[in-house]
Each structure stands twice: as C-alpha cells, then as structure tokens.
Amino acid sequence: MSTKSAKHSAVGPYLGFGIQTVRLCARLLTEPRSATVYVEHDDDVSVHYENGTTLLEQTKRKAGNPLTDWSADLWKTIHNWLEDHGPISTGPASKLCLFVTPVHPPGPWAQALLAAKTASDIATLVADIQKGMTSARKKSPTYPFVKRFLDATSEEQLALAVRFQLICQAEPTEMIRELYAPSVSALLLDKIVAYALGEAKHRTDRLLELGKPGGINAGDFQDLIRLFVQSINLPAYFDFDSAPPPxxxxxxxxxxxxxxxxxxxxxxxxxxxxxxxxxxxxxxxxxxxxxxxxxxxxxxxxxxxxxxxxxxxxxxxxxxxxxxxxxxxxxxxxxxxxxxxxxxxxxxxxxxxxxxxxxxxxxxxxxxxxxxxxxxxxxxx
Known part of the structure; x- marks a missing residue:
C-alpha cells in the first residue's frame, strides 16, 4: 500500500481537473514507454502493457473512509473486478489498483486482502467476513458486493488478493510534481502539471468524441511533456538581474x-x-x-x-x-x-x-x- 501526504496544495481541485484525468496523466508519465493508458475503457483508468497484461485502476475521491470493512466503495470495486474481468486467476489483469484520495486508513479486511499471499490467508479472511455476516448486514446495500467475493472460488479470491494494490494520496497531483521538482524551479511546476493534465484530457476527450477508445501511448506523451518543459524552462522565467561585479x-x-x-x-x-x-x-x-x-x-x-x-x-x-x-x-x-x-x-x-x-x-x-x-x-x- 502506498500513502502520500500533500506537500503542495494545487489551486482549485487538482488545478481544475477530475480525479480520473489526474490518474490518467500520472500513469502516462510513469508507465513504460511501450504501454498504452486508457480512461473509461475497461476501468476508470487502465494500462495495457506490451506483453498483453493489464493494470486496472478504480479511483475514489471520498470525504468518508471508503476502506472500512463494510464500505460499499471497497466491495463494489472488488465486485466489478470479479464480474467484469473474471476469472481473475486466468485473465490478463496483472494488477488491480484502488486509488483513494484523501488518505484514509484501511480497515482490517482491506489490510488482510492486501497482505494475503496464500490460500490459508484467504481462508482466514473469508472466515472472518462470514463471522461478521449478521442478518442486519445481509440487508445492507453492501451485502451483494461482499457476497460476490465470498461466492468466488478460492483460486480467484487468492488471485485477486495477490494482484490487489492500494494507493492513498492526499494530493493526487503530487506524483506528477515529484517527477519534475528535482529539475525545475517551483515557478514552473504548476505550469507543467496544468499542461500535462490539459493535454491528457484533451487528447482522450477527442478520441472518445470520435467513438474511439480513450488510449494514449505513454512514450509519445512523455516526449510531448518533455518538449514542453524544455520550451518554457528558459524564456519566461530566467532573468538577468545580476548587478555588475564590484x-x-x-x-x-x-x-x-x-x-x-x-x-x-x-x-x-x-x-x-x-x-x-x-x-x-x-x-x-x-x-x-x-x-x-x-x-x-x-x-x-x-x-x-x-x-x-x-x-x-x-x-x-x-x-x-x-x-x-x-x-x-x-x-x-x-x-x-x-x-x-x-x-x-x-x-x-x-x-x-x-x-x-x-x-x-x-x-x-x-x-x-x-x-x-x-x-x-x-x-x-
């Protein structure tokens, strides 16, 4: 599990862009150059790798904790992965990522799912969930989603657990900012982030409007942003204010x-x-x-x-x-x-x-x- 606290507060919510766009952009800038990153294709955000495997990412922006034991957000995400991409054990999904902002502490069941590596770990988790399955819980809106996990085969449950990743960040753009902070001045960071987010949204929106999958090659996008950084790094922000020497x-x-x-x-x-x-x-x-x-x-x-x-x-x-x-x-x-x-x-x-x-x-x-x-x-x- 990855958790990050914000070091910078962007102007407005993520510089005016939605959480899916932010995560699309972050994936485009950090995935291998040969990968293709999609938005609203086979998940909120997904990455298709050259070897045929995929990463599926669900994004949650919640004030309340979506990682508690009986959270509908947590179990609906798991339900969707099992229903839409099953069987997980033999399908192309190599990673199943849940992105949450702001930072929330995962409950015991989420922690157990993240830690599960063996059939015994899964059996212990299933037993714990069944133990808490009261009649009142069976009437809750979350129950059908939990039941889908319990009804899955042990192989599929374990495959889901092994592939499950959790990323919690207070400021979603921080991952993008960290890529450029060591090499450019603070004056440029907001411009770079805003440009990258704008290009990611513009290009995928255009594809979706044309009825095509909203996928962008990571290498092409990385080249685009690198050229932008080079083009703005000197002209607007360098100065010649040094006074004549003594x-x-x-x-x-x-x-x-x-x-x-x-x-x-x-x-x-x-x-x-x-x-x-x-x-x-x-x-x-x-x-x-x-x-x-x-x-x-x-x-x-x-x-x-x-x-x-x-x-x-x-x-x-x-x-x-x-x-x-x-x-x-x-x-x-x-x-x-x-x-x-x-x-x-x-x-x-x-x-x-x-x-x-x-x-x-x-x-x-x-x-x-x-x-x-x-x-x-x-x-x-």
Missing part, C-alpha cells in the same frame, strides 16, 4: 590575464573596454550559475543559442575578409569585435541584455572557440 573583483580578474583578455590585447582594445569585457563575462557566468542552482537551466538548453552566436561570428569574419581585406589584421580583428558587440540575438524568444551577448562571446573567446585576430591561435600560443 570594481576590485573586475580588476582582479583583469590582472589574472584570462584568455579572452589576451585576445582583446591582440587587437589593441583599450583598458576601459577590457574592464567592460570582464564585467560582462562575470555577469554572464553568474546568470548561468544562478539558473543552474534554481533548476531553471536544463542541460543542453543553450546549445541552439551558442550555435547561433558562433554562426554569426563566422559570417561576420567571412564578410570582413571579403570586404575589408585591405585592413591590417589588428584593425580587422577590432572591427569584427565591434560588429559582434552590436548583435542582438533572442534566446528562445526572449530578448537578452547586451552584457549577456557580450559575455557569451567572451566565454567563446576564453575557450578559444573563436578569436578576433585572424591568427589568434598562433599568437596566443
């Missing part, structure tokens, strides 16, 4: 003669511009470090940006080679540097400040990915 820090960095400063010296860039270059470089590094610490910056997320800047630099160099070949190499390098400083390049749709573009060029220069002087590699060596 003067003594800039001077110390300049005195250490990093490679990008040596590159500027090769083209006779003055002291003031060198100080600005150090400031831009340090601020850029601080921005990237901050995004990484906050979980905003995903691995590889700046690859396209880097490739764009490197391509622009190469194009400018080729253009100056063709049109300014009469300039000596120092002046040509200075002109290329000045031209690159004019560039305004969007980072995944977001306008960036000049210091970030300049700082990134200085990062490339520091790593010798680019140079301003045509013979920078030979001269630096």
């Amino acid at each position: 003067v003594d820090e800039i001077n110390a960095a300049l005195s250490s003669k990093p490679v990008f400063i040596r590159q500027l010296e090769l083209i006779d860039v003055g002291k003031n511009q060198q100080l600005n270059a150090v400031s831009d470089y340090l601020r850029t590094v601080a921005n990237k470090t901050k995004w990484g610490a906050e979980g905003i910056l995903l691995p590889q997320s700046l690859d396209e940006w880097d490739a764009n800047l490197l391509s622009r630099h190469a194009a400018i160099c080729e253009g100056f080679e063709a049109t300014h070949g009469h300039l000596d190499e120092v002046k040509r390098g200075a002109a290329i540097y000045a031209e690159c400083r004019k560039l305004s390049v969007a980072l995944q749709g977001k306008t960036v400040p000049d210091h970030f573009t300049h700082g990134c060029f200085n990062e490339f220069s520091d790593g010798k990915q680019i140079g301003w002087h045509p013979n920078f590699n030979d001269l630096l060596d």
Whole structure:
C-alpha cells in the first residue's frame, strides 16, 4: 500500500481537473514507454502493457473512509473486478489498483486482502467476513458486493488478493510534481502539471468524441511533456538581474590575464573596454550559475543559442575578409569585435541584455572557440 501526504496544495481541485484525468496523466508519465493508458475503457483508468497484461485502476475521491470493512466503495470495486474481468486467476489483469484520495486508513479486511499471499490467508479472511455476516448486514446495500467475493472460488479470491494494490494520496497531483521538482524551479511546476493534465484530457476527450477508445501511448506523451518543459524552462522565467561585479573583483580578474583578455590585447582594445569585457563575462557566468542552482537551466538548453552566436561570428569574419581585406589584421580583428558587440540575438524568444551577448562571446573567446585576430591561435600560443 502506498500513502502520500500533500506537500503542495494545487489551486482549485487538482488545478481544475477530475480525479480520473489526474490518474490518467500520472500513469502516462510513469508507465513504460511501450504501454498504452486508457480512461473509461475497461476501468476508470487502465494500462495495457506490451506483453498483453493489464493494470486496472478504480479511483475514489471520498470525504468518508471508503476502506472500512463494510464500505460499499471497497466491495463494489472488488465486485466489478470479479464480474467484469473474471476469472481473475486466468485473465490478463496483472494488477488491480484502488486509488483513494484523501488518505484514509484501511480497515482490517482491506489490510488482510492486501497482505494475503496464500490460500490459508484467504481462508482466514473469508472466515472472518462470514463471522461478521449478521442478518442486519445481509440487508445492507453492501451485502451483494461482499457476497460476490465470498461466492468466488478460492483460486480467484487468492488471485485477486495477490494482484490487489492500494494507493492513498492526499494530493493526487503530487506524483506528477515529484517527477519534475528535482529539475525545475517551483515557478514552473504548476505550469507543467496544468499542461500535462490539459493535454491528457484533451487528447482522450477527442478520441472518445470520435467513438474511439480513450488510449494514449505513454512514450509519445512523455516526449510531448518533455518538449514542453524544455520550451518554457528558459524564456519566461530566467532573468538577468545580476548587478555588475564590484570594481576590485573586475580588476582582479583583469590582472589574472584570462584568455579572452589576451585576445582583446591582440587587437589593441583599450583598458576601459577590457574592464567592460570582464564585467560582462562575470555577469554572464553568474546568470548561468544562478539558473543552474534554481533548476531553471536544463542541460543542453543553450546549445541552439551558442550555435547561433558562433554562426554569426563566422559570417561576420567571412564578410570582413571579403570586404575589408585591405585592413591590417589588428584593425580587422577590432572591427569584427565591434560588429559582434552590436548583435542582438533572442534566446528562445526572449530578448537578452547586451552584457549577456557580450559575455557569451567572451566565454567563446576564453575557450578559444573563436578569436578576433585572424591568427589568434598562433599568437596566443
């Protein structure tokens, strides 16, 4: 049995989505990529695996405890599994899951069913149920459901018990949130959860409207959400609020003669511009470090940006080679540097400040990915 307490309260009931949609989405994001997850097909939610087996899940959202010994919710669920998917012992159902929210303590019979692993365990449970079968109980609405379990064969009773799982959670979206919490900022979690739930509902609703089973491939859905996370992880929520570094820090960095400063010296860039270059470089590094610490910056997320800047630099160099070949190499390098400083390049749709573009060029220069002087590699060596 799994029980989870909420660490976060979503705005509204599960961000405005029903419990079946939440569980559909959670299964889509956690099941094997080859699995297909359905809603309202052969159960509230079901998973069909590549090997032909299935997981059937009933969902219960109850203020009262649906796990007490004489709970109609508990026994109706068991009744439905036996009636609609029997015989359990030879059918394709490999797991029978009851999802309950909020968290409720299971009664003795539910606990015994979860713990049963042998025919002896089942016999003890059946005897205990029969012992409590008073005439008053036989008149209760729950009795027909309990009787269906008692009338089942011992093999089917044991097969049901072995496959039976119980998940209790105070906040159903927590399972989804836990998938992304370690790698994205808290600002993004609600957006990711809302998008995932919306896509799960939209896609299954569309299938059901067309008269088709509401099933989605787990791998395709996981890819969809991953692309969404990558697309929003930088543009809307990263910032460039780092202040210029202290003067003594800039001077110390300049005195250490990093490679990008040596590159500027090769083209006779003055002291003031060198100080600005150090400031831009340090601020850029601080921005990237901050995004990484906050979980905003995903691995590889700046690859396209880097490739764009490197391509622009190469194009400018080729253009100056063709049109300014009469300039000596120092002046040509200075002109290329000045031209690159004019560039305004969007980072995944977001306008960036000049210091970030300049700082990134200085990062490339520091790593010798680019140079301003045509013979920078030979001269630096």
